[in-house]
Amino acid sequence: MGLTVGVDVGGTKIAAGVVDEKGQIVATSRRESPAMDSEAVEATIAELVRELKKEHAIEAVGVGAAGFVDVRRSTVLFAPNIAWRDEPLKAELERLTDLPVVVENDANAAAWGEFAFGGGKDFDDFLLVTVGTGVGGGIVLDGQLHRGAFGVAAEIGHLRVVPQGRPCGCGNLGCWEQYASGSALVRDARERVAAGSDDVANLLRRAGGRAEDLTGPIITEAAQDGDAVAVELLSEVGRWLGEGIASLTAVLDPAVVVIGGGVSEAGDLLLEPIRQHFRANLTARAYRPELEIRPAELGNKAGLIGAADLARQD
Amino acid sequence: MAEDGTVVDVLRASTPGRSDAPEVVERALVEGVTTLRQEHDVTAIGVGAAGFVGLDGRVRFAPHVSWRDEPFAAKLTDRLGISVVVDNDANVTALAELRYGAAAGRREVLVLTLGTGIGGAVVMGGAVRRGAQGLAGEFGHLQVVPQGRLCPCGHRGCWEQYASGTALVRAAREAGAPEDVTGPEVTAAAGTGTSWAEAAFAEVGRWLGVGLAGLVAGLDPELVVIGGGLSAAGDLLLDPTRAALADRLPGRRYRTVPPVVVAACGPEAGMIGAATLARESMGQVGGTVGGSSA
Numbered sequence: 344m345g346l347t348v349g350v351d352v353g354g355t356k357i358a359a360g361v362v363d364e365k366g367q368i369v370a371t372s373r374r375e376s377p378a379m380d381s382e383a384v385e386a387t388i389a390e391l392v393r394e395l396k397k398e399h400a401i402e403a404v405g406v407g408a409a410g411f412v413d414v415r416r417s418t419v420l421f422a423p424n425i426a427w428r429d430e431p432l433k434a435e436l437e438r439l440t441d442l443p444v445v446v447e448n449d450a451n452a453a454a455w456g457e458f459a460f461g462g463g464k465d466f467d468d469f470l471l472v473t474v475g476t477g478v479g480g481g482i483v484l485d486g487q488l489h490r491g492a493f494g495v496a497a498e499i500g501h502l503r504v505v506p507q508g509r510p511c512g513c514g515n516l517g518c519w520e521q522y523a524s525g526s527a528l529v530r531d532a533r534e535r536v537a538a539g540s541d542d543v544a545n546l547l548r549r550a551g552g553r554a555e556d557l558t559g560p561i562i563t564e565a566a567q568d569g570d571a572v573a574v575e576l577l578s579e580v581g582r583w584l585g586e587g588i589a590s591l592t593a594v595l596d597p598a599v600v601v602i603g604g605g606v607s608e609a610g611d612l613l614l615e616p617i618r619q620h621f622r623a624n625l626t627a628r629a630y631r632p633e634l635e636i637r638p639a640e641l642g643n644k645a646g647l648i649g650a651a652d653l654a655r656q657d
Numbered sequence: 658m659a660e661d662g663t664v665v666d667v668l669r670a671s672t673p674g675r676s677d678a679p680e681v682v683e684r685a686l687v688e689g690v691t692t693l694r695q696e697h698d699v700t701a702i703g704v705g706a707a708g709f710v711g712l713d714g715r716v717r718f719a720p721h722v723s724w725r726d727e728p729f730a731a732k733l734t735d736r737l738g739i740s741v742v743v744d745n746d747a748n749v750t751a752l753a754e755l756r757y758g759a760a761a762g763r764r765e766v767l768v769l770t771l772g773t774g775i776g777g778a779v780v781m782g783g784a785v786r787r788g789a790q791g792l793a794g795e796f797g798h799l800q801v802v803p804q805g806r807l808c809p810c811g812h813r814g815c816w817e818q819y820a821s822g823t824a825l826v827r828a829a830r831e832a833g834a835p836e837d838v839t840g841p842e843v844t845a846a847a848g849t850g851t852s853w854a855e856a857a858f859a860e861v862g863r864w865l866g867v868g869l870a871g872l873v874a875g876l877d878p879e880l881v882v883i884g885g886g887l888s889a890a891g892d893l894l895l896d897p898t899r900a901a902l903a904d905r906l907p908g909r910r911y912r913t914v915p916p917v918v919v920a921a922c923g924p925e926a927g928m929i930g931a932a933t934l935a936r937e938s939m940g941q942v943g944g945t946v947g948g949s950s951a
Contacts, residue, residue, distance in 0.1 A: 411911055421911035428911075468789035482876075484779070484786045484793075491877020492765035493913055501907040502871035506802055513907035515870075586800060593795040594872065595779070596788020626798035626810045630709055630718035630726070631790055 344402050348395055348442075349651030350388055351449065351643075352408040354378050354424035359391035360644070361399045362651035366460030368644060370395060381426045389439035396440075403443045404436065405654030407452030407646040414494040416446050423512075445654045448490075449646050450497055453603065454481020455488050456649025461640035462601035470597040471639070472499065472588060474580075474613075475604035478520035482595060488653075500524070504587060523583035525559040525606045531576050532557050542572050563609040577609050581616025588617065589624035592634065603639030614638060658932035662757045664925060668693055672722065679727050687736055702733070702741045703935030705749035705927040707776070712791040714743040720774075720809065742931075742938045747776030747794055748785050749930030750884055750920070755780060756933050758921035759882045767878045768920070769796060770885035771865075771894075774817040779876065797821070801868055819864040822887045829857035844890045858893045865894070866901025873915060874907050884920030891919055 346369065350359045353376060360371040372391050377383035392404055410422030417433035419425075436444040447455075454471040458481075463469035469483040478500035482489040489496050500520035501513050508517025521527055536543050536554040546565050550556040565573035588600055600621075607613060618636050622628065641648055658664050668689050673681040690702060706729070708719030714730025733741040744752075751768035754760040760768065766780035775797030779786045787793055797817030798810055805814025818824060822840040829843045830836060832853035838846075846854035869881060881902075887894060895917055903914050922929055 411908060421908060466789070480875075484781055484788070485784075487782060489781055489876070492879030492915070493877055495908065495912050496875065496877035498874040498877075498907055501874045502799075503801065503867060503905070504803065506867075511907075515905055515907065518907075586803075590799040591875070593798040594777070594793065594875070596790055596793035596795075598789035624800065624812055626795060626808075626812060626815070627709055627718050627792075631792055634789070 344655045346399050346401050347403045347405060347651040347654045348392055348401050349452070349647035349649065349654070350391065350404065350406045351452075351646040351650065352376065352384065352388065352406060352425070353449075354409065357384070357387050357391065358647055359388070359395060360647045360651065361395050361401065362648055364655065366456070366648050366652060368648065370399060371647075376425075378424055379426050381430060384425055384427075385432070385435050385439065388436060392436075392440045392442065396442075401442060403445070403654040403657065404440060405445045405447060405452065405650030405652070406432065406436065407447050407449040407650040408432070409449045411493075411495040412446050412448045412451075414490060414492060416494065419446065420495070443654070443657065445650070445657045447650055447653050448494065448497075450479035451481050451488060451490060452647075452649040452653060453645040454483065454497070454649065455653055456641050456645035456647070457481075457601050457603060457639050458483045458488075458649075459652050460648060461645060462637045463599055466598040468595070468597045468599075470588075470591060470595055470600045472584065472600060472602050473604035474524055474584065474602060474606040476524060476526050478524050478587075479604075482597075484595070499587075499591065502587060502590065504583065519583070519587045523580055523587060525604070527583070528559055528562055528576055528580050528606060529557055531579060532562055532572075535572065535576075540572075545570050546572050559606055560608075563606070563612070566609060566612045574612060577612045578616035580606065581613050582620045584613070585617040585620025585622075586624045588621050588636070589626070592621070593626050597634060599635045599637060601637050601639050603642075603645060607638055610638065658929060658936075660936070662929060662933070664929065666693060666697060667925075667928070675721060675723055677723060679722070679724050682722050682724070683729070683732060683736075686733065690737060699739065701935035701939050702737065702739060703749065703931030703933070703938075704729070704733070704741065704743045705746040705931040706743055707746045709792050709795075710743050710745045710748075712787060714741075716743065717792075740935070740939060742935050744787075744931070744934055745776070745778075745791070745794065746770070746927050748778045748787065749934055750776070750922070750926040751778030751780055751785050751882075751930065752933050753922045753926040753930030754882050754884065754920050755783070755785070757929060758926065759918050760880060763880050765876075765878045766880045766882060767869075767872060767876060768882045768884065770920075771820070771883060771887035772822050772885040774821050774823070776885065780878075796868070796872065799868060799871070801864070816864070816868045820861055820868055822885075824864070825857050825861045825887060828860045829853050832856040840886065841889075844893065847890070847893050858890065859897050862894050862897025863901045866898040867905055869898065869902045869917070870905035870907070873902065878915050879913075880915050881917045882920050883917060884922070884926055888919050895919065
């Protein structure tokens with residue numbers, strides 16, 4: 344199969360790209376996402392595909408969508424940011440585009456992209472941890488994407504790491520993503536400001552003096568400029584990530600762990616604390632070879648490239 | 658074991674102590690196998706060992722015997738002149754359950770063995786997945802409490818300190834049981850409505866369910882099978898486990914909560930699974946036994 348289209352359906356934007364068999368993006372197109380109107384989202388995806396189809400010989404479409412996708416990769420069972428409930432997305436899109444369509448959870452699609460063409464390309468057993476608003480991920484074992492029995496695997500952000508801990512949007516307390524995500528980073532920063540700590544003056548200045556305007560990228564930038572508080576905030580998130588990855592390594596024994604998502608743009612400011620606390624918490628560390636913890640290589644294109652490649656594999 | 662999974666003959670011996678040299682265990686095994694071979698035409702041997710077993714059959718670390726990076730499979734193959742495969746005890750238990758037990762015909766399964774600690778195996782696409790080094794499935798060392806109870810692995814807050822036979826005895830004592838109470842006694846007492854025993858099962862079952870909610874979120878199995886000594890308690894343990902899992906699983910309204918069932922192969926599961934592994938490994942070197950691989 345030659346060219347396929349990968350579609351990344353986010354809460355605010357829908358991006359589509361033509362991808363070749365080496366994982367290279369040949370062309371892209373994007374639109375605002377009419378997130379709360381499920382039919383409009385489907386019409387927008389179809390429009391993007393038709394537009395790309397005019398210029399390229401496209402043979403199949405892969406769609407990565409945030410949410411639970413059933414194991415036949417055709418129905419979106421539940422999407423947190425789009426009004427899809429038991430939505431037969433594959434059938435609808437095939438009708439609208441006249442091409443074979445594969446639907447995949449966005450984190451799984453991104454994991455496949457990184458596994459096939461990015462940070463995991465030299466390995467068979469791979470874990471992706473995506474650190475953004477929440478913590479997501481993807482698992483490849485023996486070269487196969489682990490989709491689970493119901494297509495909802497790798498919701499690793501909801502591992503409970505603190506009993507009776509911080510409340511999570513999922514309804515539980517103490518989920519990993521409440522400590523190890525971009526949201527956690529920003530909340531920690533705002534809490535320090537609220538606590539009246541003096542050392543946050545520099546950080547606060549970068550946010551125009553308003554704690555509510557602090558963002559992950561602002562904290563990362565400050566850390567890169569040497570702001571001690573920002574460095575500490577990132578390393579705290581890194582500590583939680585490293586500890587959680589040690590747990591997941593006990594369960595899955597990957598050969599490599601790839602860290603993606605917006606917060607991973609902090610590079611070694613995040614990766615070094617992850618590595619340090621991973622080593623400190625890994626069970627039976629002395630009796631196993633150390634695995635690599637690497638940055639993702641495909642950035643926010645991983646989902647699009649992965650979805651396109653999964654459509655090709657199908 | 659015969660080809661159809663029937664156990665034809667069994668020989669038992671006590672495990673040598675942790676202080677004995679690796680050769681002592683090896684010698685005991687060789688003697689046992691030699692005795693069995695006098696009576697039966699054995700074509701391959703499988704060993705399930707508690708510990709970290711590498712893909713090459715090396716026992717990297719065993720908590721209860723003195724093996725450290727021991728090339729066990731190679732040594733035994735050499736001494737017995739017959740193919741010997743070694744895997745982690747929970748992995749071979751899972752293989753037995755997959756072929757002959759509670760997970761027969763299933764493809765996506767988590768198998769846990771609850772005893773002193775928690776052993777585990779990840780079944781994906783109908784095969785036991787061993788991970789990059791053969792060390793997958795160490796569920797017992799998921800950290801569930803930051804700075805929690807000390808685990809013999811050297812870390813704190815490991816799941817097996819809260820949801821195992823050891824944890825059950827501890828919970829029973831804390832709820833008023835005699836200091837020298839044993840796991841089977843807690844189970845018996847719970848069966849007759851003793852309050853400290855019921856409290857212990859409620860607590861350990863809840864921890865088991867809470868940990869499972871995380872694992873199920875991460876791995877999305879169709880079935881969870883619970884084996885090991887503690888599983889003999891059946892619903893005493895699994896009812897609170899199921900309740901906690903159903904209560905904690907993220908997205909529970911939009912997904913199927915997998916059933917949690919007791920293992921079916923009983924205390925011989927490890928033996929049956931190891932023999933199955935040996936049979937299925939015959940004629941192949943390495944690779945994934947019993948399933949398709951990419």
